[in-house]
Amino acid sequence: MNNPIGIFDSGVGGLTVAREVFKLLPQEDVVYFGDVGRYPYGGRSKDIITKFTNQDILFLLEHKVKFIICACNSASSVALDDISGNYEIPIIGVIKPGAIAAIEKTRNDRIGVIGTVATINSNAYARIIHKERPDIKVFSLACPLFVPLAEEGYIEKKATYLIAQDYLQTMRDVNIDTLILGCTHYPLLKNVIEDVMGDSVTLIDSGEETAREAYKILMEKSMINSAASQQPVPEGEHKFFVSDVPEKFTQVASRFLGRPVDRVTRVDISGY
Amino acid sequence: MNNPIGIFDSGVGGLTVAREVFKLLPQEDVVYFGDVGRYPYGGRSKDIITKFTNQDILFLLEHKVKFIICACNSASSVALDDISGNYEIPIIGVIKPGAIAAIEKTRNDRIGVIGTVATINSNAYARIIHKERPDIKVFSLACPLFVPLAEEGYIEKKATYLIAQDYLQTMRDVNIDTLILGCTHYPLLKNVIEDVMGDSVTLIDSGEETAREAYKILMEKSMINSAASQQPVPEGEHKFFVSDVPEKFTQVASRFLGRPVDRVTRVDISGY
Numbered sequence: 127m128n129n130p131i132g133i134f135d136s137g138v139g140g141l142t143v144a145r146e147v148f149k150l151l152p153q154e155d156v157v158y159f160g161d162v163g164r165y166p167y168g169g170r171s172k173d174i175i176t177k178f179t180n181q182d183i184l185f186l187l188e189h190k191v192k193f194i195i196c197a198c199n200s201a202s203s204v205a206l207d208d209i210s211g212n213y214e215i216p217i218i219g220v221i222k223p224g225a226i227a228a229i230e231k232t233r234n235d236r237i238g239v240i241g242t243v244a245t246i247n248s249n250a251y252a253r254i255i256h257k258e259r260p261d262i263k264v265f266s267l268a269c270p271l272f273v274p275l276a277e278e279g280y281i282e283k284k285a286t287y288l289i290a291q292d293y294l295q296t297m298r299d300v301n302i303d304t305l306i307l308g309c310t311h312y313p314l315l316k317n318v319i320e321d322v323m324g325d326s327v328t329l330i331d332s333g334e335e336t337a338r339e340a341y342k343i344l345m346e347k348s349m350i351n352s353a354a355s356q357q358p359v360p361e362g363e364h365k366f367f368v369s370d371v372p373e374k375f376t377q378v379a380s381r382f383l384g385r386p387v388d389r390v391t392r393v394d395i396s397g398y
Numbered sequence: 399m400n401n402p403i404g405i406f407d408s409g410v411g412g413l414t415v416a417r418e419v420f421k422l423l424p425q426e427d428v429v430y431f432g433d434v435g436r437y438p439y440g441g442r443s444k445d446i447i448t449k450f451t452n453q454d455i456l457f458l459l460e461h462k463v464k465f466i467i468c469a470c471n472s473a474s475s476v477a478l479d480d481i482s483g484n485y486e487i488p489i490i491g492v493i494k495p496g497a498i499a500a501i502e503k504t505r506n507d508r509i510g511v512i513g514t515v516a517t518i519n520s521n522a523y524a525r526i527i528h529k530e531r532p533d534i535k536v537f538s539l540a541c542p543l544f545v546p547l548a549e550e551g552y553i554e555k556k557a558t559y560l561i562a563q564d565y566l567q568t569m570r571d572v573n574i575d576t577l578i579l580g581c582t583h584y585p586l587l588k589n590v591i592e593d594v595m596g597d598s599v600t601l602i603d604s605g606e607e608t609a610r611e612a613y614k615i616l617m618e619k620s621m622i623n624s625a626a627s628q629q630p631v632p633e634g635e636h637k638f639f640v641s642d643v644p645e646k647f648t649q650v651a652s653r654f655l656g657r658p659v660d661r662v663t664r665v666d667i668s669g670y
Contacts, residue, residue, distance in 0.1 A: 270550055271546055278543055283560070292557070374515075
């Protein structure tokens with residue numbers, strides 16, 4: 127099935143998920159939509175996030191995608207469960223893969239989750255973890271300054287380290303051994319978070335786990351692009367769409383993807 | 399003329415302007431609209447900011463306001479000049495009052511401006527200053543992390559001080575004697591900015607200057623609420639509207655206004 131995979135996010139954060147998809151599924155064509163014109167979703171109401179999520183999906187469906195990854199934690203946690211059943215193709219979010227991976231990794235049954243206010247308030251990670259393993263203790267914490275710090279590339283700085291120390295102190299106090307990075311921006315701050323949390327805590331990158339889940343589903347459903355059987359595997363086409371001027375996206379995206387991004391097209395998402 | 403004054407902003411930032419209006423014009427009724435559902439404007443394109451600004455104005459006009467303050471630097475700098483002439487009532491932004499005050503304060507004719515990326519890229523402060531005084535040297539700098547720091551109340555912290563030092567180093571190097579706080583969030587970081595810049599630099603609070611300008615225009619045009627002549631002056635009614643759930647606004651607003659905020663009503667701005 128040679129149709130593209132669709133990935134959407136409220137902005138650039140989902141590119142850390144796209145990066146993992148490009149690695150695991152190099153042959154796949156990918157259409158990425160970043161809703162930068164209405165960024166951020168985190169902090170908005172459930173109604174508004176649900177409306178935006180439906181529009182994002184409808185836009186991707188126009189590109190005849192075979193599979194959709196909702197790479198936005200806020201949308202995954204507050205909107206996706208209610209609406210994904212309304213569409214004919216598989217749609218996965220970033221919450222479940224991260225939660226399941228954390229369950230598999232923890233040894234002391236104490237898991238931490240950090241994310242935006244919307245993700246943390248939704249309690250989505252804890253709900254999935256408790257559905258599988260009611261005995262696991264989950265500690266959730268919003269770290270709202272991590273997103274602007276990641277976007278501004280304000281990473282290898284003393285101030286960022288101090289903010290991480292300040293935020294994560296409670297996580298250290300409660301003796302978790304596994305910490306879910308429940309926001310797609312956070313992998314950019316992985317080194318800082320690792321430093322603060324120490325060696326005894328395993329970090330779970332939801333984006334990485336979601337790419338693995340996508341790979342698994344595409345294999346199971348025989349939806350892998352036929353190019354995958356060629357040697358060498360040809361690289362799929364990657365198209366990027368955004369809902370406002372592409373300049374800032376293009377600039378931040380290269381930092382998130384680890385390579386320059388071209389062909390970024392603007393689209394008016396409010397019409398979907 | 400007893401109709402209310404309208405104030406709008408992309409979110410909570412404009413409340414620092416509202417606070418100054420409440421001080422200078424206590425008898426006036428005020429309708430405040432915070433477009434938190436589409437926040438932030440800074441970073442968005444001119445097209446989108448212009449569309450949003452028109453909608454914000456149309457909403458306030460429905461409340462029969464006699465005068466409008468655009469308390470958003472991004473909207474004031476990229477949209478207001480083009481559209482304010484389309485309306486029958488006076489509409490002022492926050493740029494010109496700040497620029498004029500800086501011209502009056504500087505002694506060495508070197509002025510600094512800090513603000514969001516959109517405000518700085520628009521070069522709006524420099525354009526107004528140069529129109530009046532082409533000989534003045536203007537140095538402009540975007541400080542994108544100041545907004546999230548102010549909103550999170552992350553103020554009296556070592557990390558915030560380090561970030562301010564980092565951002566403002568260039569401003570110190572170029573020997574300005576006057577610095578315009580070209581973003582309505584920045585007055586919350588006034589102490590930190592003052593500390594970093596030192597005693598020899600005068601800070602200009604655009605919000606404060608805009609409230610003064612509003613006072614002046616209302617006096618000149620005899621548009622002051624008749625209650626102003628009563629003794630004691632009765633306090634006007636203050637109504638707050640937002641374009642998403644009011645919870646976060648209400649919480650942050652009390653920090654910005656220095657008092658609790660009640661009666662916050664949600665409105666669907668996309669219909670305007």
